[in-house]
Amino acid sequence: MxxxxxxxxxxxxxxxxxxxxxxxxxxxxxxxxxxxxxxxxxxxxxxxxxxxxxxxxxxxxxxxxxxxxxxxxxxxxxxxxxxxxxxxxxxxxxxxxxxxxxxxxxxxxxxxxxxxxxxxxxxxxxxxxxxxxxxxxxxxxxxxxxxxxxxxxxxxxxxxxxxxxxxxxxxxxxxxxxxxxxxxxxxxxxxxTALDFRVFHPGGKLGAMLSHIGDLMHTGDRVPLVPKGTPLPDAVMVLSERRFGCVGVLDDDGRLCGIVTDGDLARGLNLNLGAMRVDDIMTHSPKTVGEKTLATKAMAILNQHNISALIVTDEDKRPVGIVHFHDLLRVGVA
The missing domain is CATH 3.40.50.10490 (Glucose-6-phosphate isomerase like protein; domain 1)
Incomplete structure (x- = not known):
């Protein structure tokens, strides 16, 4: 030029x-x-x-x-x-x-x-x-x-x-x-409120952001759970079958008391995992959400703590579902 x-x-x-x-x-x-x-x-x-x-x-x-x-x-x-x-x-x-x-x-x-x-x-x-x-x-x-x-x-x-x-x-x-x-x-x-706002915005990205976790979570047999004292190899089988990257641990009253993630397993490869129980490796007091938690808040928790899934519990800390970050991305929450 x-x-x-x-x-x-x-x-x-x-x-x-x-x-x-x-x-x-x-x-x-x-x-x-x-x-x-x-x-x-x-x-x-x-x-x-x-x-x-x-x-x-x-x-x-x-x-x-x-x-x-x-x-x-x-x-x-x-x-x-x-x-x-x-x-x-x-x-x-x-x-x-x-x-x-x-x-x-x-x-x-x-x-x-x-x-x-x-x-x-x-x-x-x-x-x-x-x-x-x-x-x-x-x-x-x-x-x-x-x-x-x-x-x-x-x-x-x-x-x-x-x-x-x-x-x-x-x-x-x-x-x-x-x-x-x-x-x-x-x-x-x-x-x-934001919940009122959702009534008039059920579609698109706004609708997704204002969705409740209860609308998105997996329930029933899809939730990966094992009782306290479960041999770690058995828990790994449940973790593998459910494919959420984690398995929740229940106490004697059916309340969530811990969680074992694939990251925990990776960090314990130098240990004799086959001889251990979930109690030996689990994270106590895991991050959870309720059914009424907004999808945006759940995504913020996942990002803040660099985790991929959240177990959904009721007011008594009993698991009722699980939500993975892929579930949130699928409906448009990012």
Whole structure:
């Protein structure tokens, strides 16, 4: 490549990075302005919006058009998945039958940067006609939407990252951020837990991470167990047949009191293993988990202690199953 072309390519690459850095810097300023607003005038309406939504008998109906509509659809999905029933109704479709999706027990949250979006007029009028609470997310302090709303989450007017000031960039980021803030505030106010989260996320990686060990463990004859005092060669046979890399040892009351792993055997090759019993080589007080342990926590224990399997016990330390790290990897926990 000629030197001149190389220099031009390098210059373009530098310009692209500088453009990206400018965009991020401008959008950071927008988030900083939003943070400052939440510490001042935006704080009270934000609290009132949370209280209003918490007191609903129905759902939160999110509406908007264009880029604001895309942000609204994301907000509806986030709320619905974290314990706040929510749906998205496109403002342009509202006047063509979709107003029927809004009941008198609902509240409408309208997202519009200017607050003068023509398509919102129908849904705003519907809210006023039937006394349906209306929350506005807008930067238009004197706009029609702000005047009609019961609660106004007024966003600061900050510079768009678009050099022409036209493409929604900083504005949509602030809309997204205040939507996420609402979602998390409502989640925390409801006491929504990871176990609740799993109910709405049974599929994919999130579902796998939030699975209980009881859903994944092997049970019955698949669990490698021998009583205390078992000759080591017999225990090795059980270990080999079950193929979990370990065998649990039970005391006289059927409680887990130890474990023998293939690593223990490898470390004892210089010993007369054929003449020993499990008691002589087992690890006392092995790591265990319960049936309600989350799969992510079980994987963390395996990684922390560099082991490959965990025996699952009940509250009395009696074994009820076993889980291997391959079981966790198979369902997507990593």
């Amino acid at each position: 000629p030197l001149m072309i190389k220099s031009a390519a390098k210059s373009v690459e530098t310009d692209v990075i500088q453009s990206a850095l400018r965009t991020i810097d401008i959008e950071k300023s927008g988030l900083s302005a939003l943070e400052l607003a939440l510490q001042n005038g935006l704080a009270d309406p934000f609290r009132r919006a949370v209280d209003l939504i918490l007191g609903l008998k129905g759902r939160v109906i999110i509406t908007g058009v264009g880029k604001s509509g895309h942000i609204g659809a994301k907000l509806a999905a986030s709320l619905a998945s974290t314990g706040t029933p929510a749906s998205f109704v496109h403002a342009a479709e509202a006047g063509h039958g979709d107003l029927g999706m809004i009941s008198r027990d609902d509240a409408v949250l309208a997202v519009s940067w200017s607050g003068e979006t023509a398509e919102l007029q129908t849904i705003v009028a519907y809210c006023r006609r039937f006394s349906i609470p209306l929350i506005a997310v807008t930067a238009g302090e004197l706009s029609t939407l702000a005047r009609e709303a019961d609660v106004v989450l007024l966003l600061p007017k900050e510079q768009e990252a678009c050099p022409h000031g036209l493409a929604p960039t900083t504005s949509t980021l602030m809309q997204l951020a205040v939507g996420d803030a609402l979602t998390v505030a409502l989640l925390e106010a409801r006491g929504f």
